[in-house]
Amino acid sequence: MKTLVIGTGGREHALALALSRDPNVTEVHAAPGNPGIARVATLHRVDPVDGAAVAGLATRLGVDLVVVGPEAPLVAGVADAVRAAGISCFGPSAEAARLEGSKAFAKEVMAAAGVPTALCRVCDTDEEVAAGLDSFGAPYVVKDDGLAAGKGVVVTEDREVALQHAKSCGRVVLEEYLDGPEVSLFAITDGATVRPLEPAQDFKRALDGDAGPNTGGMGAYTPLPWAPDGLVAEVTERVLEPTVREMARRGAPFQGLLYAGLALTSKGVRVVEFNARFGDPETQALLQRLASPLGVLLKAAADGRLAEVAPPRWNGGAAVTVVMSAQGYPESPRKGDVITGIGDAEALDGVDVIHAGTALTDAGLVTAGGRVLAVTAVGDDLTDARDRAYAGVARIHFDGAHHRTDIALEATR
Ligand code: AMP
Ligand code: GLY
Secondary structure (H helix, E strand, C coil): CEEEEEECCHHHHHHHHHHHCCCCCCEEEEEECCCCHHHCCEECCCCCCCHHHHHHHHHHHCCCEEEECCHHHHHCCHHHHHHHCCCEEECCCCCCCHHHHCHHHHHHHHHHHCCCECCEEEECCHHHHHHHHHHHCCCEEEEECCCCCCCCEEEECCHHHHHHHHHCCCCEEEECCCCCCEEEEEEEECCCCEEECCCEEECCEEEHHHEEEECCCCEEEECCCCCCCCHHHHHHHHHHHHHHHHHHHCCCCCCEEEEEEEEEECCEEEEEEEECCCCCCHHHHHHCCECCCHHHHHHHHHCCCHHHCCCCCECCCEEEEEEEECCCCCCCCCCCCECECHHHHHCCCCEEEEECCEEEECCEEEECCCEEEEEEEEECCHHHHHHHHHHHHHCCECCCCECCCCCCCHHHC
């Protein structure tokens, strides 16, 4: 099977790496890719949100499967364009990707499907926002309705900050504050059959102890030894399957990866958000534990045959991912700092370095984005995987590098 991965980040590197390890996959192509992806795939230039260009590239390469990584191309209809060209594509249609592209739409689907989630109010005017904030009370949760590249959500005790964020957004969704640990549970679906993956947890705040601004994600680990028994079964029955059924009922079947961001509150499981694609950096950790072939799974989902293939199998042990970010991330990441030590890190047993914001220049490998790379390690258990990941981090250097030191720490206690 020939495959093409669309995107440039750590998630796409993890996907390309897992595809390259699938004996059924003969070729891995990626576009636009990054220097890490180039080690496991052949790179091509393409504008990832241009459906006609992506479909044209897939046709020229004669690939059997396109995997669209990020949300922006999905919301822009890139998967539709690829399928219209007669090529299998893992990833939802533009219509189905609205589950991520519009928070108000996601809320509407959840309500129709009876999925447990935070109470919410959709507001279009400052007056509606002010009234909504007062009725929910602090802490305030204000979400931009549309895609905002991780910057759309503000959670604050400060009413003025909440109002200002709402002003900068246009339509907003206000929510009841959800307390409790967060879990990411992903499912592969062909629009009918749902195959949950293992639960993972990511760390959204920039600094240790969940301080600092929200980021795209500073690290992740899987599995979650503290998660209640039956969590995956419960979320599959109460969240993932009803959502997939509701989308099909609306004539917008969701095929691809459904990402449920969950809060385990004192009142039970609640959906914090849906995404329409693999999470980053959870995917870096998760796929390192996948024991069954990824290409076979994604192709079956893309072709509506998911019920015919066995559910994914996982290696025992654990995986931990620690993101190293650039000077100034998330506000204004600096580019061009020379990166050294990746080879030394990867010489460690169980360690892979997944590239996100890197570029090759005359100066060598340099930083080229906020989240630069994700050091990912597998081990016998979380403590072991964590030790290995941080040993890898210690061997990598670039000026201004930052990482959290507490990824997966609490879960090892
Ligand atoms: P989202 O982009 O919707 O995942 O939101 C980003 C982060 O904001 C989440 O991972 C949560 O940590 C936080 N968040 C979102 N919604 C809520 C909520 N209703 N209550 C508490 N925290 C929330
Ligand atoms: N890990 C959070 C996200 O992918 O949105």
